[in-house]
Amino acid sequence: MEKWGPTLVIVVAALAYFGSYLGYWFNPHDEGGTVCLIAQRLMQGERPWADVALGYNVGWFYPLVGLFHVTGVNYLAARAFFFALSTITALLGCGIVTRLSGSRWLGCAVGLVLVALPGSQFKNYIPLAEMANTACLIHLLHVEFSARRKWFGAVALGGAVLGLTALVRVEIAIFFAVIWALLLLFVLADKRLALRQRAAHLLLGGALLAAVAGAVHLPPYLYLRTLGVESHFTGQIPAWFGALSGGLQDQIGASAPADRPAPPTTPAAESRPAKPAAAADRSLLARRPVTDIWRGAGGKVRLLAFLTYAPLAGFALFFGAGVLSLAGKVWRGSFVLHEHSMKWLLLVGGSLTTFPQFFFFRPDRPHLSEFMPGYIVAMAGCLILLKPPGETRGRLQTLLAKGCAGFFALHLAAFAFYALQHPSAGTIAARVGRETKFAAANGVSVRAFKREAQTLTTIRAAVLKHSRADDFLICYPYMPGYNLMTNRRTYLHNVYVDNATRDADWMATSIRDIEERRPAVVVIDHRAINGSEASRFSRWAAPVHEYVKIHYARVAEIKSADNSTIEVFAKSLIPVAP
Numbered sequence: 001m002e003k004w005g006p007t008l009v010i011v012v013a014a015l016a017y018f019g020s021y022l023g024y025w026f027n028p029h030d031e032g033g034t035v036c037l038i039a040q041r042l043m044q045g046e047r048p049w050a051d052v053a054l055g056y057n058v059g060w061f062y063p064l065v066g067l068f069h070v071t072g073v074n075y076l077a078a079r080a081f082f083f084a085l086s087t088i089t090a091l092l093g094c095g096i097v098t099r100l101s102g103s104r105w106l107g108c109a110v111g112l113v114l115v116a117l118p119g120s121q122f123k124n125y126i127p128l129a130e131m132a133n134t135a136c137l138i139h140l141l142h143v144e145f146s147a148r149r150k151w152f153g154a155v156a157l158g159g160a161v162l163g164l165t166a167l168v169r170v171e172i173a174i175f176f177a178v179i180w181a182l183l184l185l186f187v188l189a190d191k192r193l194a195l196r197q198r199a200a201h202l203l204l205g206g207a208l209l210a211a212v213a214g215a216v217h218l219p220p221y222l223y224l225r226t227l228g229v230e231s232h233f234t235g236q237i238p239a240w241f242g243a244l245s246g247g248l249q250d251q252i253g254a255s256a257p258a259d260r261p262a263p264p265t266t267p268a269a270e271s272r273p274a275k276p277a278a279a280a281d282r283s284l285l286a287r288r289p290v291t292d293i294w295r296g297a298g299g300k301v302r303l304l305a306f307l308t309y310a311p312l313a314g315f316a317l318f319f320g321a322g323v324l325s326l327a328g329k330v331w332r333g334s335f336v337l338h339e340h341s342m343k344w345l346l347l348v349g350g351s352l353t354t355f356p357q358f359f360f361f362r363p364d365r366p367h368l369s370e371f372m373p374g375y376i377v378a379m380a381g382c383l384i385l386l387k388p389p390g391e392t393r394g395r396l397q398t399l400l401a402k403g404c405a406g407f408f409a410l411h412l413a414a415f416a417f418y419a420l421q422h423p424s425a426g427t428i429a430a431r432v433g434r435e436t437k438f439a440a441a442n443g444v445s446v447r448a449f450k451r452e453a454q455t456l457t458t459i460r461a462a463v464l465k466h467s468r469a470d471d472f473l474i475c476y477p478y479m480p481g482y483n484l485m486t487n488r489r490t491y492l493h494n495v496y497v498d499n500a501t502r503d504a505d506w507m508a509t510s511i512r513d514i515e516e517r518r519p520a521v522v523v524i525d526h527r528a529i530n531g532s533e534a535s536r537f538s539r540w541a542a543p544v545h546e547y548v549k550i551h552y553a554r555v556a557e558i559k560s561a562d563n564s565t566i567e568v569f570a571k572s573l574i575p576v577a578p
Contacts (some may be wrong), residue, residue, distance in 0.1 A: 006098070006108035010090050014115045017428065018083040022076060025423045025430035026438065026446045026456065028481030029525065030366075031122035032075060034495060036442065037480040039064040040073045048224070049232035053494035057236065058220055059167030060125060074443030075484060079121060085128045086118035086426075092131040093377040096138055100343065101384045110380050113412070114373050117419050120366035121426045126172070126354055127373035129165040133176045134350035134374070136161050137183060138381075141338040141346075145193055145201065152208055159209040163216025170240045175353035179346065180209055186326075186342065189335045285530045287363040303418050308363055310411045311355065311375055317404065318344045318382040340385045351378035365418065369425035372415055379408050440485035455558050459568060460486055462556040463521050466570035471520035476544070477537050482523055491517050498529045499540035507543045514547065520571050522548050527564040536564070 026032075039061050041052050048054050054061065064078055071077040090111040098107030119127045136158035143151045158180060166173035184205050188198045224230045288296070292305035325341035351374040358367040387401035423430035436453040439445045440460055448456065463473055463486045473488035478496045483489070491513065497506065514522070524545065529535045538545050552569035560566055 003104070006094055006104045006111065007091060009108055010094060010111040010115060011087060013112055014083070014087040014090060017115055018080075018086070018118075021428050021431040022079060022083070023445065024434050024447050026075070026444055026448060026452075026481065026485070027424070028456070028459075028475075028479045028485070029527075030424070030481065031120065032078065033479070033481030033484045035061065035064060035122050036073060036075055036078050036484050037490070037495065039068055039078075040442070040484075043068060043073070047227045047229050050227075050229050051493070055494075055496065056125075057167050057170055058224070058233070059164065060169075062220075072443070073484075076443045076445060078443075082122050082124045083118070085124040086115070089118070089124065089128045089131050089373060090114035092128070092135050093373065096131070096135050096377055097380055097384070099138055099142065100381045101388070106384075110377060113376060116427070117369070117372060117376070117416060118426045119370040119373050120424060123366070123370050124426075125168045126370045129168055129172050130350055130354050130374040131377065132161045133158070133165060133172075133179075133353075134346065134377070137179065137346045137350065138343065140183070141342060145190070145197070151201070152205065155205045155208050156212045159212030160216055162209065163213035166213065166237075167217065167220060170236045171357075172353050174237070174240060176350070177213075179349045179353075181206070183337075183342075183346065184209070186335075186337060189330045190337050191333060192336060285362055285364060286532070287359065300418075300421075303414060304363075304365070304368075307368055307411075307415055307418060308359065310414075311351075311371075313407065314375070314379050314382070314404075314411075315348055315352065315355075318379075319348045322348065340388075343385055344382050347378040347381045351375045364424075365422055366424045366426075368415075369419055369427075372419075376412065379411075383408060441487035442484050444481075444485040455560065455566065456485065458556055458558055459523060459566070462568045462570070463488060463523070465575045466555060466572060467520035468576050471576075472517055473521045473523070474514070474519040475523045475525075476541065477525065477529055479523060479525055488521070491519075499535045500530060502540070507541065510541075510544050511547050514544075514551075518571065520576070522552055522569045524548065524567045524569070525560075525564065526566070527560065 034055070038052055038054065042048065042061060042065050046052050048058055048061075064081065067077060067081055068074065093114045094104075094107040094111030096107070097110045098104050101107065114127075118124060136154070140151070140154045140158065143154045145151055162173055162176055162180065165176060184202050187193075187201045187205070188195075190198060193201065221230055221233060224233045288301065288305040288308055290305065290309050292301050293309065294302070296302040296305055322341040322344035326335070326339065326345065329335035329339055329341065351371075354371045354374055358371045361367075383401065383405050386404060387398060419425035419427050420429050431447075434447045434449055434452075436448055436450045437446075438448050438453040438456050440456070459482060463482065467473060467486075467488055469487065471488060472491055473483055473486060474490060474492065475482050475495070477498050480490075480495045483495075503509070524537055526536045526538050529537075534540060548569050552571055553573050554567055555570045555573070556566075556568035558566045558568075
């Protein structure tokens with residue numbers, strides 16, 4: 001029981017917790033609609049990249065394709081799959097903390113926190129990839145060089161996880177590849193081996209890591225080659241390097257082309273209250289200024305600002321301490337790979353791999369919640385290493401550990417409160433107050449607020465009334481859930497578009513596509529997708545909106561909860577047979 005007890009507790013807790021809100025909340029403009037719709041399109045013979053933009057890599061979608069071959073296209077089955085990924089993430093977090101602390105039940109406590117705060121639904125690959133790679137890095141530190149087979153086996157395991165990560169999110173794999181390279185370089189400084197042995201471990205370890213990661217990509221490459229899209233598959237890494245370097249230039253104020261899209265992504269669409277802005281604004285969702293922590297308008301604004309900048313304190317403290325301690329050990333010639341300072345740096349580095357997406361590109365609740373699981377484990381591990389159980393530390397270090405623990409407890413409590421306010425954080429908030437049943441196609445069978453259910457029912461009825469099963473339904477700017485719940489096709493290559501990511505010729509291309517493809521129904525949501533007036537579809541896409549109003553009849557108009565408008569346009573006012 002002592003060995004398997006924590007695992008059993010976490011699994012049972014996950015089943016009970018996730019099962020309690022599996023059938024609650026359906027957001028038509030979130031990742032659930034995207035992932036299910038793209039998986040459906042792949043099942044129907046469309047080719048990744050050539051016919052449908054993925055945003056992520058193929059490993060994000062093909063597991064669902066396999067699942068749907070068993071269950072049929074099913075929204076709730078997909079949600080259960082992603083909850084299963086969250087359960088694995090919690091178990092990995094438990095394992096990391098257990099390894100660092102020596103206490104299975106302390107690891108269990110952290111695992112239960114990860115169950116309660118699993119991250120944005122349908123994006124649970126992200127904390128899982130972060131946790132799995134970090135676990136492999138920490139594991140390698142605890143394997144002795146003398147056990148060569150185990151040591152190189154640990155490197156090979158890390159290569160397999162790194163390769164699988166690249167099949168899901170390329171940029172996270174790039175970040176972890178850099179961390180692996182730096183870790184292997186530090187083998188050269190380990191005092192336990194002769195220089196020749198260190199060089200052998202570095203060269204053989206690096207080659208093994210790269211070979212195993214590459215081997216993981218061989219089966220999907222061969223399959224994608226049969227589809228004629230292998231060049232898209234192999235071209236992602238250089239494309240991501242370009243996107244990351246371009247994003248960095250933008251962040252430090254360098255000039256960049258106005259029409260360059262953001263890095264490939266399909267962000268969840270939870271927007272802050274709109275703010276006035278020019279119609280030509282091409283900016284992404286703005287990050288709250290740090291001054292909002294103490295003078296923001298409203299408690300939620302101040303809380304989001306605090307949660308945005310609080311991780312920087314943890315990163316700065318433990319990264320700085322790790323670098324200083326590591327440099328001192330190397331300088332004195334007393335460095336060994338399993339130093340506490342190395343563990344600090346690996347934990348901080350692992351959690352940093354998901355921080356840029358939140359901090360620089362989408363500083364909102366969903367992206368905060370997908371970053372936080374890795375950060376929680378990193379900070380818990382760093383605090384344990386600051387004052388390990390059973391080890392004596394000086395008074396100053398004890399006070400520092402207590403102060404850091406107090407700040408982290410405040411940070412965690414603030415995040416838990418924030419995450420439990422809205423289901424976009426992936427928590428049980430989805431269940432609160434949602435009692436009205438809504439059922440539609442493709443396993444969309446959920447309970448929602450009465451107003452949510454009325455909106456979904458109105459749109460579903462209008463789409464089914466004015467379209468056949470093989471007609472096109474086009475939704476702007478980002479509402480794949482409507483296609484899913486009505487089982488209507490889309491010809492859009494990329495279902496996500498906004499004022500910041502549209503191409504320079506998007507207007508002309510969209511109008512031409514409507515003329516040529518003649519969709520039966522067009523749904524337009526005028527929400528402020530990036531938190532500004534300029535990000536409303538009626539502002540940045542006015543020519544497309546006007547074209548639709550002239551050539552289509554408006555058959556429904558709904559005011560959403562944030563007072564924005566959803567319009568449904570039909571090509572024909574005559575109801576069609578399904």
